Amino acid sequence: MQPYHGISASDGIAIGPAFVWRKSARRVDGRKRRRGSAREELAQLESAIESTGRELGALREQLLQKLGPDQASILDAQLLILEDEDFLTEVRAGIDAEGLSAAASFARAMAEALIPLNLSGDGLFQERMSDFRDLEQRVLRALAGEPDPTPELDEPHVLIASQLTPSETAGLDISKVLGFCLEEGGTTSHVAIMARSLGVPAVVGLRGATRNIPSGTSCAVDGTLGVVHVDPTLETLHRFEARIRRRRKVEEQLLNLKDYPAETPDGRKIVLSVNVDLPFEIDLALESGARGIGLLRTEYFYFQSTNIPGEDEQVAAYTRVIERARGESVIFRALDVGGDKLISSMGGYREYNPFLGLRGTRFLLSNPELLRTQLRALYRSSSAGPMKIMFPMITGVEELRALNVHGREVREELTKEGHTFDAELEVGIMIETPSAVALAPELAADCDFFSIGTNDLTQYVLAVDRGNPKVAHLYRSQHPAVLRAIRDTVKAAHDNDIWVGLCGEMGSNPIFAVLLVGLGIDELSTHAAAVPAIKKVIRTIPYDQARAWADEALSLSTSDEVDAFLKARAHERLRDFLDMD
Amino acid sequence: MPQRTARVGDPVGLHLRAASRIVQLAKQFDCEIHIEYEGAQANAKSILGLASLVARHQEPLQLIVEGPDEEAALDALVDLIEVGLASEPNKPTGQS
Numbered sequence: 309m310q311p312y313h314g315i316s317a318s319d320g321i322a323i324g325p326a327f328v329w330r331k332s333a334r335r336v337d338g339r340k341r342r343r344g345s346a347r348e349e350l351a352q353l354e355s356a357i358e359s360t361g362r363e364l365g366a367l368r369e370q371l372l373q374k375l376g377p378d379q380a381s382i383l384d385a386q387l388l389i390l391e392d393e394d395f396l397t398e399v400r401a402g403i404d405a406e407g408l409s410a411a412a413s414f415a416r417a418m419a420e421a422l423i424p425l426n427l428s429g430d431g432l433f434q435e436r437m438s439d440f441r442d443l444e445q446r447v448l449r450a451l452a453g454e455p456d457p458t459p460e461l462d463e464p465h466v467l468i469a470s471q472l473t474p475s476e477t478a479g480l481d482i483s484k485v486l487g488f489c490l491e492e493g494g495t496t497s498h499v500a501i502m503a504r505s506l507g508v509p510a511v512v513g514l515r516g517a518t519r520n521i522p523s524g525t526s527c528a529v530d531g532t533l534g535v536v537h538v539d540p541t542l543e544t545l546h547r548f549e550a551r552i553r554r555r556r557k558v559e560e561q562l563l564n565l566k567d568y569p570a571e572t573p574d575g576r577k578i579v580l581s582v583n584v585d586l587p588f589e590i591d592l593a594l595e596s597g598a599r600g601i602g603l604l605r606t607e608y609f610y611f612q613s614t615n616i617p618g619e620d621e622q623v624a625a626y627t628r629v630i631e632r633a634r635g636e637s638v639i640f641r642a643l644d645v646g647g648d649k650l651i652s653s654m655g656g657y658r659e660y661n662p663f664l665g666l667r668g669t670r671f672l673l674s675n676p677e678l679l680r681t682q683l684r685a686l687y688r689s690s691s692a693g694p695m696k697i698m699f700p701m702i703t704g705v706e707e708l709r710a711l712n713v714h715g716r717e718v719r720e721e722l723t724k725e726g727h728t729f730d731a732e733l734e735v736g737i738m739i740e741t742p743s744a745v746a747l748a749p750e751l752a753a754d755c756d757f758f759s760i761g762t763n764d765l766t767q768y769v770l771a772v773d774r775g776n777p778k779v780a781h782l783y784r785s786q787h788p789a790v791l792r793a794i795r796d797t798v799k800a801a802h803d804n805d806i807w808v809g810l811c812g813e814m815g816s817n818p819i820f821a822v823l824l825v826g827l828g829i830d831e832l833s834t835h836a837a838a839v840p841a842i843k844k845v846i847r848t849i850p851y852d853q854a855r856a857w858a859d860e861a862l863s864l865s866t867s868d869e870v871d872a873f874l875k876a877r878a879h880e881r882l883r884d885f886l887d888m889d
Numbered sequence: 890m891p892q893r894t895a896r897v898g899d900p901v902g903l904h905l906r907a908a909s910r911i912v913q914l915a916k917q918f919d920c921e922i923h924i925e926y927e928g929a930q931a932n933a934k935s936i937l938g939l940a941s942l943v944a945r946h947q948e949p950l951q952l953i954v955e956g957p958d959e960e961a962a963l964d965a966l967v968d969l970i971e972v973g974l975a976s977e978p979n980k981p982t983g984q985s
Contacts, residue, residue, distance in 0.1 A: 388912050388936040
């Protein structure tokens with residue numbers, strides 16, 4: 309059978325028999341009348357609620373034991389619904405006054421309660437609806453007198469399911485789960501987070517897995533590459549076993565690279581830096597052997613307090629960051645909100661298409677006071693050590709010009725007020741939109757560096773929402789259209805004598821990193837955990853060869869071709885230390 | 890009826906987990922507690938009611954209380970909504 313390709317949600321590999329959990333949702337006719345008296349039906353409702361409460365209470369206890377209070381509290385909301393008197397009053401009224409069955413009345417009251425969430429158009433709120441649905445299914449099952457369908461695994465299995473809710477994962481005996489293969493769900497779903505924290509490999513986005521993989525079939529799960537081999541050949545099995553041994557050896561080797569530069573054997577130096585969300589991650593970044601912070605997201609400073617932080621408060625916070633980086637450069641990205649990153653009600657209007665809405669630099673320019681305060685704070689912090697400023701999501705030259713005017717005025721103000729700052733401080737922009745790629749030559753003339761944000765760039769170039777499970781498999785940064793956008797951006801930067809970095813997730817993949825070096829990227833900013841492996845590939849493949857890889861990849865027409873080509877090359881050159889087939 | 894405004898401190902807004910914490914606290918008081926937001930009103934002791942408000946980070950909630958321990962309830966809830974919910978920052982998802 310052809311291997312299944314999904315999305316890696318938790319690293320590692322596992323081999324074992326499949327257990328397919330096919331779940332069937334109970335559907336209820338919302339107009340179904342009760343057969344017996346209201347009293348009997350109400351008694352049934354109370355007993356179903358009580359037994360569901362006991363069931364969930366036991367699951368909560370298991371989650372608490374296995375994963376701690378944070379994960380256990382996920383079930384609190386479901387338990388509170390069972391105690392929600394307003395809601396239960398509605399359910400009882402449906403049974404008593406309207407003559408509905410308990411199941412029909414429960415389902416109808418739940419559907420009514422969920423209407424505002426449905427209408428909100430907000431993915432984060434809608435995501436939580438699965439918790440409500442999960443509870444509803446439990447109560448409906450209890451009313452029908454059906455037992456909890458959670459499979460009891462007596463032997464270790466690879467678990468295959470459409471998706472798993474928190475309460476479903478809680479009920480599983482995880483010690484019997486070798487790996488997870490799920491049709492739906494992203495890498496931030498509850499089960500993905502749990503799999504990572506337990507070190508169990510997981511692959512999500514495997515379309516058709518529950519239909520096409522029979523229970524009992526042998527499965528080799530590759531959580532690192534997001535591939536599942538069904539009924540693997542003896543050869544695949546040997547490869548997997550060899551990989552497990554290699555993984556251990558390589559981990560030891562990589563630790564020794566910390567103090568070596570990220571330089572190719574033929575002498576091209578790459579600045580290898582790290583993306584940072586929270587200030588404490590700076591220590592991890594530096595320990596990993598990275599040079600500097602390639603992306604410091606300033607959202608944290610805004611989300612942390614209930615008020616928008618003032619200028620002095622920001623100066624203090626940014627100065628602490630610079631000091632913590634111990635002389636390595638820090639690239640501060642101006643506040644980047646909107647889209648998938650949430651923001652206060654500064655705008656107020658609910659966007660139906662936030663990724664195409666008021667976000668990034670658009671947001672900054674429409675809130676000039678907030679922008680000026682942050683710019684003043686950033687410039688003032690620059691006397692504490694090396695730093696740069698970068699602006700998010702630019703779509704046109706006029707935006708960069710407007711930002712530069714603000715920057716100039718802020719510098720003039722600060723000079724007048726007698727503040728000291730780094731007058732030579734570099735100001736760059738993120739290249740994340742197709743329009744910025746097209747206008748890269750003009751933009752390059754007006755700034756000091758580019759940083760390519762491949763996550764958003766991929767999303768905008770391919771018109772794919774990476775959070776939408778129906779199209780997430782189409783989100784691939786190795787798509788030729790994305791690679792060509794990167795090529796054009798690099799050329800525009802170098803033609804204008806500015807440097808170009810990259811700070812998307814793509815840069816944290818060692819195979820893609822070779823390609824990116826070959827495409828001419830000067831700086832790679834990755835996850836701290838990826839630094840040793842990225843450094844190792846840079847120190848292994850000469851720049852000449854990386855360029856040949858890039859040229860070849862650019863000549864291909866589909867993501868699959870690029871993938872196959874890169875895998876073949878990596879197999880020849882990198883398999884000794886990469887966790888791959 | 891005493892009233893006070895509280896801004897949602899949780900960066901992710903009044904999502905399920907935040908709503909659960911509010912309900913758990915509200916239930917410790919005997920007084921009636923209602924929360925108004927954008928013209929809609931919910932009982933603070935009802936999880937489905939609170940969730941249906943779909944209130945986001947920093948948006949103002951109007952708390953209305955009535956009963957024996959109303960002042961204590963106001964103080965505790967405003968503190969939770971503005972400070973307590975913000976103290977466990979949910980990291981914004983997504984890279985760059």
